[in-house]
Amino acid sequence: xxxxTATNLFWMGRHLERxxxxxxxxxxxQRITLLPNTETGYQNExxxxxxxxxxxxxxxxxxxxxxxxxxxxxxxxDRDNPSSVFSCIEKARESGRIVRTALTSxxxxxxxxxxxxxxxxxxxxxxKLDTASLTDFxxxxxxxxxxxxxSTQLRNDGWHFMHLGYGLERADATxxxxxxxxxxxxxxxxxxxxxxxxxxxxxxxxxxxxxxxxHWAYGGDVSAGRVADFLILNGESxxxxxxxxxxxxxxxxxxxxxxxxxxxxxxxxxxxxxLTALQARDIDMIFDEGLHEFLSWFIGEIxxxxxxxxxxxxxxxx
Amino acid sequence: MSYYNEMFEGTRVRDxxxxxxxxxxxxxxxxxxxxQAEAEALFRRIGITFAVYGEGGDPxxxxxxxxxxxxxxxxxxRKLERGIKQRARALxxxxxxxxxRAEIVRAGRIPARLVYQNEAYEKAVVGVVPxxxxxxxxxxxxxxxTGKDEFYVLEDNCRTPSGxxxxxxxxxxxxxxxPQLFRNNRIEPVDQYPELLRRTLExxxxxxxxxxxxxxxxxxxxxxSAYYEHSFLAxxxxxxxxxxxxxxxxxxxxxxxxxxxxxRVDVIYRRIDDPYLDPLCFRPDSMLGIPGLMDxxxxxxxxxxxxxxxGVADDKAIYTFVPEMVRFYLxxxxxxxxxxxxxxxxxxxxxxxxxxxxxxxVKEVHGSGxxxxxxxxxxxKDEIEAFRKKIEADPSNxxxxxxxxxxxxxxxxxEGIAPRHVDLRPYCLCGDRIELVPGGLTRVALREGxxxxxxxxxxxxxxxxxxxx
Numbered sequence: 024x025x026x027x028t029a030t031n032l033f034w035m036g037r038h039l040e041r042x043x044x045x046x047x048x049x050x051x052x053q054r055i056t057l058l059p060n061t062e063t064g065y066q067n068e069x070x071x072x073x074x075x076x077x078x079x080x081x082x083x084x085x086x087x088x089x090x091x092x093x094x095x096x097x098x099x100x101d102r103d104n105p106s107s108v109f110s111c112i113e114k115a116r117e118s119g120r121i122v123r124t125a126l127t128s129x130x131x132x133x134x135x136x137x138x139x140x141x142x143x144x145x146x147x148x149x150x151k152l153d154t155a156s157l158t159d160f161x162x163x164x165x166x167x168x169x170x171x172x173x174s175t176q177l178r179n180d181g182w183h184f185m186h187l188g189y190g191l192e193r194a195d196a197t198x199x200x201x202x203x204x205x206x207x208x209x210x211x212x213x214x215x216x217x218x219x220x221x222x223x224x225x226x227x228x229x230x231x232x233x234x235x236x237x238h239w240a241y242g243g244d245v246s247a248g249r250v251a252d253f254l255i256l257n258g259e260s261x262x263x264x265x266x267x268x269x270x271x272x273x274x275x276x277x278x279x280x281x282x283x284x285x286x287x288x289x290x291x292x293x294x295x296x297x298l299t300a301l302q303a304r305d306i307d308m309i310f311d312e313g314l315h316e317f318l319s320w321f322i323g324e325i326x327x328x329x330x331x332x333x334x335x336x337x338x339x340x341x
Numbered sequence: 342m343s344y345y346n347e348m349f350e351g352t353r354v355r356d357x358x359x360x361x362x363x364x365x366x367x368x369x370x371x372x373x374x375x376x377q378a379e380a381e382a383l384f385r386r387i388g389i390t391f392a393v394y395g396e397g398g399d400p401x402x403x404x405x406x407x408x409x410x411x412x413x414x415x416x417x418x419r420k421l422e423r424g425i426k427q428r429a430r431a432l433x434x435x436x437x438x439x440x441x442r443a444e445i446v447r448a449g450r451i452p453a454r455l456v457y458q459n460e461a462y463e464k465a466v467v468g469v470v471p472x473x474x475x476x477x478x479x480x481x482x483x484x485x486x487t488g489k490d491e492f493y494v495l496e497d498n499c500r501t502p503s504g505x506x507x508x509x510x511x512x513x514x515x516x517x518x519x520p521q522l523f524r525n526n527r528i529e530p531v532d533q534y535p536e537l538l539r540r541t542l543e544x545x546x547x548x549x550x551x552x553x554x555x556x557x558x559x560x561x562x563x564x565x566s567a568y569y570e571h572s573f574l575a576x577x578x579x580x581x582x583x584x585x586x587x588x589x590x591x592x593x594x595x596x597x598x599x600x601x602x603x604x605r606v607d608v609i610y611r612r613i614d615d616p617y618l619d620p621l622c623f624r625p626d627s628m629l630g631i632p633g634l635m636d637x638x639x640x641x642x643x644x645x646x647x648x649x650x651x652g653v654a655d656d657k658a659i660y661t662f663v664p665e666m667v668r669f670y671l672x673x674x675x676x677x678x679x680x681x682x683x684x685x686x687x688x689x690x691x692x693x694x695x696x697x698x699x700x701x702x703v704k705e706v707h708g709s710g711x712x713x714x715x716x717x718x719x720x721x722k723d724e725i726e727a728f729r730k731k732i733e734a735d736p737s738n739x740x741x742x743x744x745x746x747x748x749x750x751x752x753x754x755x756e757g758i759a760p761r762h763v764d765l766r767p768y769c770l771c772g773d774r775i776e777l778v779p780g781g782l783t784r785v786a787l788r789e790g791x792x793x794x795x796x797x798x799x800x801x802x803x804x805x806x807x808x809x810x
Contacts, residue, residue, distance in 0.1 A: 123569075
């Protein structure tokens with residue numbers, strides 16, 4: 024497979040997952056601001072969300088003061104925001120278009136329809152749109168693309184690269200969404216364990232479409248320890264750090280096996296190492312270490328794996 | 342001026358269109374509109390769009406598709422086919438000749454200046470004979486019709502003719518939307534084209550290639566207006582679609598960068614122009630090309646289709662000599678005629694053209710895509726005078742032709758069905774054999790009375806049928 028093709032497939036996966044993350048972020052923010060909460064009002068929470076996605080400076084520069092409408096515009100439609108839903112879907116479709124030959128017509132179709140629909144929506148007056156439907160639109164279309172990939176693509180190296188993109192991006196995204204919780208609560212440490220605290224954990228679960236799954240897995244009350252355990256260490260949870268990383272490892276093993284012993288395996292080795300380190304922890308250890316510190320470590324390691332993927336496969340050995 | 346209508350002779354429906362006529366007459370208007378919308382949605386979903394140079398606007402514009410097919414009888418097609426293949430053989434013979442001993446120039450049949458001072462003449466490949474002596478592997482020959490048995494060649498495209506994806510997709514979409522039509526009419530298939538193209542490319546693999554050849558399509562990239570076509574063909578042929586950055590030269594061969602390291606490439610079907618192929622040999626500022634490619638080509642390590650330098654055969658000045666090539670190299674009489682052409686660097690022609698600008702079509706020698714041309718009868722006095730100044734400034738840059746009475750085909754329009762002017766581009770493949778699929782791309786000028794069919798000038802496309810016996 025051409026290195027450039029692999030690069031585009033990898034980034035197509037990443038951007039689709041990133042679009043989904045942006046939509047979920049919007050949903051989290053929306054729900055948190057519905058709370059009759061702290062005296063500083065909703066601005067603070069939104070700003071925390073922007074900080075978690077690394078786009079708070081960009082927003083301030085372009086829009087200044089935070090309002091619900093501006094935030095929606097920024098996170099969903101704004102093409103100047105590289106992490107907006109629109110930017111990500113557009114980039115994913117662009118990658119797909121470049122490697123059109125490596126996609127089945129079903130996958131291309133799903134991707135192209137998502138993009139065309141999004142363009143149509145972007146021309147709709149904003150007061151005719153609500154946040155929930157925008158989030159549903161995104162998760163619905165990204166799921167359709169993923170379904171098309173899984174039911175029609177050849178299980179070849181291209182398939183591995185797409186899923187590798189998905190896996191690494193999802194690991195990164197869940198870590199960042201969890202980190203939002205840290206940012207939101209940071210100024211008011213006395214809230215820990217309060218009703219508000221519990222509600223915010225529920226919001227995180229909801230944003231990850233995991234609140235029902237959580238109850239099936241743990242039953243009973245929502246508590247910080249259990250939610251964190253569910254989203255970090257639970258191998259049944261589809262978006263947990265360990266599941267996402269495990270999938271990335273699995274696809275890297277697949278590539279290593281397919282390409283034989285002469286091919287480089289630095290990415291595979293690094294991902295194995297991080298997985299082992301993650302498996303060695305339990306949730307108490309993570310809280311002792313500090314959730315934010317743990318997440319920062321994890322996000323850094325995911326970045327390193329991405330760099331290794333690039334070096335191993337995407338340069339083309341010239 | 343009267344025009345040959347391909348479907349109607351007065352009120353009588355010509356034989357090949359008999360069944361289509363029933364289809365049109367029994368089609369309710371709302372059904373037609375529904376189908377037209379469906380066709381458009383299909384094209385958009387598949388992603389067949391094109392970008393118009395320098396227009397801005399919607400980067401994903403569709404080429405308008407007209408559902409009314411254009412039909413040829415088997416006998417009509419056979420004659421066209423013989424004529425096209427003959428022309429393709431002559432053009433390749435000419436290219437072999439002018440990069441070798443240039444007998445045709447020595448014999449005084451073509452002025453040396455037109456060959457050697459031609460921009461498209463590549464000194465870098467003089468004396469290099471590509472595999473099987475084929476320079477141009479895909480030749481698109483633009484034809485117009487003016488009467489029942491009157492076909493003229495408007496121009497030859499020996500470099501990288503585009504549009505074949507429309508020929509294939511138009512058919513695909515018609516079959517999908519109107520299967521009944523294909524049951525009622527016996528229509529020759531065209532979908533073997535990608536397979537034939539792949540075989541053609543493999544048949545011209547370089548001598549140094551001993552295994553099954555690896556072919557690739559080289560594209561300028563996804564911003565190119567024909568990118569869809571490049572990826573479409575790569576997909577149907579099962580070959581990689583590469584950009585210049587994917588290829589590199591090492592030792593005697595060309596390689597592509599893959600996830601498993603370098604892989605050797607034997608045949609490159611390039612969709613970029615000569616000047617961009619190799620910055621070490623041609624334009625040093627080209628970012629699209631592969632440094633060192635031409636050295637490998639010249640030493641037989643890789644085949645390039647069409648071969649660098651092939652463009653010298655299809656320029657509008659050389660065009661006037663193609664019938665001469667047929668006689669000179671093949672010893673045959675040309676089956677297809679050229680359109681009468683005045684070359685403005687000849688005094689007599691110049692005088693005639695300048696005196697009759699209002700009746701003629703004037704084109705730039707190197708122009709394409711319907712740009713830089715004057716259609717006399719369709720232009721205002723001011724436009725004609727402005728063009729006259731351009732010609733006076735550089736007469737040798739222009740040729741002129743009579744305004745042809747391009748045939749018309751019934752076409753769906755707002756009010757129902759109306760005649761619109763059409764042309765035809767069949768795609769001839771040259772490798773170890775010369776092949777032509779029965780069909781081609783019919784372009785239609787959708788504006789009433791317009792004679793310009795280019796998609797950049799408001800043209801559309803039609804499915805083109807050749808009926809079997």
